[in-house]
Amino acid sequence: MNKAFVKESDDEDDDLEPEAVALPQGTRNYMTPEGYQRLRSELEHLMNEERPSVVQVVSWAASNGDRSENGDYLYGKKRLREIDRRIRFLTKRLELAEVVEAWRQPNRDQVFFGATVVYEDKVGEAFTVTIVGVDEAEPLQGRISWISPVARALTKAREGEVVTLRTPAGLDELEILEVHYPQAPDQA
Structure with a gap:
């Protein structure tokens, strides 16, 4: 089939995966x-492991001749594009990463x-x-991003304080009952 009839993008712009959350401009990727x-x-x-394995399958499939109806070849090429996109995405995210060891936090x-x-919350439900x-x-699972509205409302508040959270349904008040940090790795 002519490539003109197949939607394949050679752009590098598809590095961001559909489920990936964009980082605020100019910030580090805290992790x-x-x-x-x-x-x-x-x-x-x-x-x-995965990329070399798929490359091997694609090479084998390509050596079988006609590539236009070769399922192993076509699927392999598609899978290679997916793997390469994920590798680019992970590489960029890790380059921006700033590892935060929460156990070092002095203001516990x-x-x-x-x-x-x-x-x-104001209804009395605990989270x-x-x-x-x-x-x-x-x-x-109770793991929220530091850029989420709830995390932004809670950040810098102390135990016992009440913070305001803007929601689509209006304002909500959150009372902070407890704040915990992980222990140092040698104490765990």
Whole structure:
């Protein structure tokens, strides 16, 4: 099939993955040590294991002749583009990374990156969240990005304070019940 009829982009602009959260302009990519290591491991796996394996399959498939109807070749090329895009994305994110060791935080009663916060909304429902990097956020598991509205409202507040959170439904008040930080690795 003629390439003119197939939507393939050679642009480098597709480095940002659809689920990737954009970082605020001019900021570092704050991460926990665990989050940094997880992205680093994924990058190493893609570069050292998965990509070479797919390249081998594509080379084998290409040697079989007609590439236009060769499923292994076509799928392999598509998978290589996906892997290369993810490698570029991870490389850029790791270049911007600033690992924050939350256990070093001197103001342990105040909310900063890496803190685990227990708060109560104005209805009286309690929530526990940990403030992490944008690439580590899992809201359903209580891990929220430092750029999220809740994290921004909580940041710099202290235990016992009430902060205001703007939501689509209006203003909500959050009372900070507890602030915890992880212990030093040698104490864990």
